[in-house]
Amino acid sequence: MRPDDRKYTRSHEWIKADGDTVLIGITDFAVNELCSGNEGDLVYCDLPEAGRLVEAGETFGEIESVKAVADLNAPVSGTVVEANPAIEDHLEILSRDPWNEGWMIRLAPKTKSLDGELMSAAQYEAWLAESH
Amino acid sequence: MALKATTLHAAHVAAGARMIDFGGWSMPVQYRPILEEVATVRQRVGLFDLGHMGRIELRGPDREAFLDRLATNHVAKIPIGAIRYGLLCRENGDPIDDILVYRAQDHLFVVVNASNTAVDVEWLHQHRAQGPFQGVEIIDRTDELGMIALQGPRSQAVLEKLTEGVDLGAIKYYRFSFGRVCGIDGVRISRTGYTGEDGFELYLPNPQAPRVWDALVESGAPEGLTPIGLGARDTLRLEAGMPLYGHEIGPGLNPIEAGLSFGVNLTPEKKNTLGYAALSAFAAKPTRRLVGLASDGPRVPRQGYTVHAADREIGFVCSGSVSPTVGKHIASAYVAIGFDRPGTELEFDLRGKRQSCVVQELPFYSRTRG
Numbered sequence: 380m381r382p383d384d385r386k387y388t389r390s391h392e393w394i395k396a397d398g399d400t401v402l403i404g405i406t407d408f409a410v411n412e413l414c415s416g417n418e419g420d421l422v423y424c425d426l427p428e429a430g431r432l433v434e435a436g437e438t439f440g441e442i443e444s445v446k447a448v449a450d451l452n453a454p455v456s457g458t459v460v461e462a463n464p465a466i467e468d469h470l471e472i473l474s475r476d477p478w479n480e481g482w483m484i485r486l487a488p489k490t491k492s493l494d495g496e497l498m499s500a501a502q503y504e505a506w507l508a509e510s511h
Numbered sequence: 512m513a514l515k516a517t518t519l520h521a522a523h524v525a526a527g528a529r530m531i532d533f534g535g536w537s538m539p540v541q542y543r544p545i546l547e548e549v550a551t552v553r554q555r556v557g558l559f560d561l562g563h564m565g566r567i568e569l570r571g572p573d574r575e576a577f578l579d580r581l582a583t584n585h586v587a588k589i590p591i592g593a594i595r596y597g598l599l600c601r602e603n604g605d606p607i608d609d610i611l612v613y614r615a616q617d618h619l620f621v622v623v624n625a626s627n628t629a630v631d632v633e634w635l636h637q638h639r640a641q642g643p644f645q646g647v648e649i650i651d652r653t654d655e656l657g658m659i660a661l662q663g664p665r666s667q668a669v670l671e672k673l674t675e676g677v678d679l680g681a682i683k684y685y686r687f688s689f690g691r692v693c694g695i696d697g698v699r700i701s702r703t704g705y706t707g708e709d710g711f712e713l714y715l716p717n718p719q720a721p722r723v724w725d726a727l728v729e730s731g732a733p734e735g736l737t738p739i740g741l742g743a744r745d746t747l748r749l750e751a752g753m754p755l756y757g758h759e760i761g762p763g764l765n766p767i768e769a770g771l772s773f774g775v776n777l778t779p780e781k782k783n784t785l786g787y788a789a790l791s792a793f794a795a796k797p798t799r800r801l802v803g804l805a806s807d808g809p810r811v812p813r814q815g816y817t818v819h820a821a822d823r824e825i826g827f828v829c830s831g832s833v834s835p836t837v838g839k840h841i842a843s844a845y846v847a848i849g850f851d852r853p854g855t856e857l858e859f860d861l862r863g864k865r866q867s868c869v870v871q872e873l874p875f876y877s878r879t880r881g
Contacts (some may be wrong), residue, residue, distance in 0.1 A: 415529055417544035422833060424808045443811060445545055445833045446742065
C-alpha cells in the first residue's frame with residue numbers, strides 16, 4: 380500500500396499537506412516507468428524557480444530517463460516556494476525514497492482544498508491495477 | 512489487434528524481460544538495465560530474438576532480375592554466399608524499407624523490417640504481376656522461421672560449441688553458409704548484425720528455436736552471455752551509425768542524404784530500378800547530410816528535436832541516446848550542407864531549451880577503427 384497521508388494524480392504525481400504549504404513529488408510507479416528499477420537510467424530533472432505561479436494541470440518541470448522524457452504536472456494551483464535542491468545532482472533519491480526525501484517542489488496553494496481529480500492511495504492503486 | 516509473439520516469448524517472460532509492442536509484435540525491450548546490456552555486447556556477447564524480422568525467399572529463374580528492378584543494390588552482382596545491403600524505393604526515391612539480400616545458388620533470401628513486412632510482400636507481388644517476372648516465386652518465411660542473433664567479441668566462441676559441419680571462422684563478414692546447430696541441419700548462419708560488433712545471425716525452423724535459445728544461454732554463460740532487448744539494440748546500432756527505418760530513412764528521407772550510397776547503385780546498368788532517376792538527382796545535388804551529434808549536456812536528444820546554428824534552424828534529430836560506449840549523449844541528425852563539417856558547434860532545441868553539441872562523422876563507434 381502506498382502512503383495514505385497524501386493524494387494522487389492520474390499522471391502519477393503525489394501531493395501532501397505540510398503546514399500551510401504542500402509538497403509535490405512523483406510516485407514509485409512513475410519512477411519505475413522511467414527507469415525500470417535502475418536508478419542510473421534517470422539522467423535529468425528540471426524544476427521551477429521559487430516565485431513561479433503554476434495552475435492546476437500545468438507542467439511545472441520535466442524528468443528524463445535513458446528512455447523517455449515525462450512532464451511534471453501540478454496537482455493544484457499555487458506559487459512555488461522552493462524546489463528540492465538535492466534532486467538535480469542526486470536523481471537516485473527518486474528511486475530510493477520517492478515519498479519523503481524525493482519531494483520535488485513546495486507550493487503555497489491558492490486554496491486550501493486538495494480535491495478535484497485527485498485520488499486517495501486506495502483509489503490510485505485500484506486505478507493503476509485496472510489501467511496498467 | 513492482438514500482438515504477434517515469437518516462439519521465444521515464454522522464455523523472455525520467464526527471464527523477467529519487460530515486453531513492449533514493436534512493429535505489431537510483443538518483444539523484450541530489456542532484461543536488465545539498458546546500459547549494462549550495451550556493455551555486455553561490446554565486451555562479451557549478447558543474444559537477441561529477432562523472430563519479428565520479415566524473411567522473404569525468392570525462387571525461379573528470373574529472381575535476380577526481378578529484385579534488381581526493385582532494390583537499389585545490384586543483386587545480380589552479389590557473389591553466391593554473400594549478403595548486401597539495399598533499399599526498396601518508390602519512383603520518387605522514398606524508401607519503402609531497407610533490406611539485406613542473401614544470394615544463394617538457387618534462391619534469394621531477403622530480410623526486412625518487422626513493421627514493413629506486409630507492405631514489402633505486397634510491393635513484391637504487385638510488381639511481379641506487372642512485369643515479365645511472373646515465374647518468380649515469392650515465399651514469406653516470416654511465420655515459419657525463427658531468427659536468433661549472437662553479437663559481441665565472444666560470439667564465435669559460444670556458437671562453436673553448438674555447431675557441426677561448418678567452419679565458422681571461414682564465414683567472413685557479410686557472408687553466410689548452412690550448417691548443423693544443436694543437431695538441426697540446414698541452419699542458415701550469417702556473419703551479420705545490427706550492433707557494430709562481430710557476430711552471427713541464425714535462421715532455423717520455429718519449433719526448434721526455444722531449444723537453440725536455451726542451449727545458447729547455457730553454453731554462453733561462461734563467456735558472459737546474456738539475452739539483450741530492443742532498447743540496447745537501438746543504442747548499439749546508433750553508436751555503430753546504422754539506420755533505422757522511420758528514423759534516419761522513410762518517407763521524405765532518402766538513402767543518399769542518409770549516407771547509404773554504398774547500398775544504392777547508380778551506374779547505368781541499374782537505370783531501370785525504381786527510384787533511379789530521383790536518387791540520381793539527390794546524389795547530384797544533396798541539400799543536407801546525416802551526421803552524428805555528440806553532447807556533454809545533461810539532456811538526451813530525441814527524434815524530432817530541431818538543430819540550430821545560432822538563430823537559424825538548420826536540421827533535426829532522427830535518433831538519440833545515452834551512449835555508454837562513447838561516454839556522451841549522441842544523436843543522428845540531418846543538417847544543412849555547410850553545417851555538416853566535423854567539429855561544427857550546433858545546438859539542440861530540447862523542448863524550448865538549448866543544449867550545445869558538436870558534429871562528428873558517423874559512426875560514433877567502430878570496432879575496427881578502435
